[in-house]
Amino acid sequence: MVMVFTIVSAVQEQLTVLIEETREKQIAEKERAKREEEERERKKFEGTRVTIESFLAWKKKFDAEMMEKKRLKNELIKQEKGKTGK
Structure with missing residues (x-):
């Protein structure tokens, strides 16, 4: 019983880590896309x-x-x- 609990806890921890990494990657990608869009908009006005x-x-x-x-x-x-x- 203790062994099963340890395994389940480790799996839950790994899943939490994977979810956080995925979420951080998504946020970083959105920020990068936003910066690129702002850069394109800024270049329009440079002339x-x-x-x-x-x-x-x-x-x-x-x-x-x-x-x-x-x-x-x-x-x-x-x-x-x-x-x-x-």
Whole structure:
């Protein structure tokens, strides 16, 4: 009887240890996943670092786009004046 009690107690102790280890692993995995998700979210807001070269390239492209829009607007105004003048 004493021997059975000792064996059952040892098995219960091992099961408790296994359950605790499993629970700790699950908690650690959830925390790791949460940290990874937070890192991905943080990276979304970082954007591209601006350097002098990248700004100048962007400005050149932007100025060209604005000049084109201004040219198209002027052409449209000329066309409207031509239609109303006739």
